[in-house]
Amino acid sequence: MPPHVAALVGSLRDESISRIALRETLATAASRGADTDLVDLRKLDLPVFDPDDENAGDADVVRRRLQAADAIVLGTPVYHGSYASPLKVAIDYSGFDEFENTTVGLLAVAGGSFPISALDHLRSVMRSLDAWVLPHQVAIPNASEVVEAGSIADDEVATRIETLGDQLVQYATIEPDPVSFEGEHNAGATPDR
């Protein structure tokens, strides 16, 4: 079976550069033989996360589509020096069932110059869920300068994205880590699932 790669778009914005960059990541993954799925939160109904109502709206749909993936790429705009709240809403509805021992790639898009802290924070979130996060990550600073006519026009950024799409396929099937210390003690947002 071909590897299945899903992309989770962390922005609700109409003209989201994260969405453009994830589409191109998946295009590379598809060219390497993967089945792909763009999980676009703008097309889903996912209210703000309340652990008293963890099946709200399309929560089940999001979880099912993430669970079907061998590898997941998370793309986020940088909001106030960190990952965007819409992305974390989707992750808070999810948990170990979606991410444990799953290959994860990270991509962040900043209006300004500093996309790194958002990637660090996301890496730490994924580590707490025992995901297997690729060392390679894509940081896109000064994002409005890299897009032309709805696609990435900057060669260096396009190459980083291509590497990410390639590695998501290359490492889609990984050997699970032994259960970690963090894994046992992380209560997470939805400890009962």
Added chain:
Amino acid sequence: MPPHVAALVGSLRDESISRIALRETLATAASRGADTDLVDLRKLDLPVFDPDDENAGDADVVRRRLQAADAIVLGTPVYHGSYASPLKVAIDYSGFDEFENTTVGLLAVAGGSFPISALDHLRSVMRSLDAWVLPHQVAIPNASEVVEAGSIADDEVATRIETLGDQLVQYATIEPDPVSFEGEHNAGATPDR
């Protein structure tokens, strides 16, 4: 005029320990002479943040109440090793107008043993908005063990909370920092306000 201290509750949960801890933080602040305001997102209508619709629901109400504060305490449950998405939703609707040169205190509540990464991530978010974050922070691990009959029953945690409430009042009026390098370049979630 007495200092005005606001608390932003980062959980929508009915039995939120973050809410209990913030109430006690504000009680200490009030006992030191402050006016206080508990901004409880459960009682407000704040949809998932979309920068194309930054005035959605009660966004204006949240911003006005935060702007009125001389000091703000952020309280969050730990969801997947980081701050909770509902809190970041409220912060994403806000920006420099609410947090720049404002005294901020941090408090995190974990079901498990590791509340520190959530506090680190929040500190980094607040730093990007040029807030003046108190060095003292409250970490509450294994939270279900510290609450009895709706209040904090653990002496050590209660003392940390009291220190936080005290310092929010003590440092409510601070000398603004000169504009920082980060501040000039941070595009943030809502760059136009």
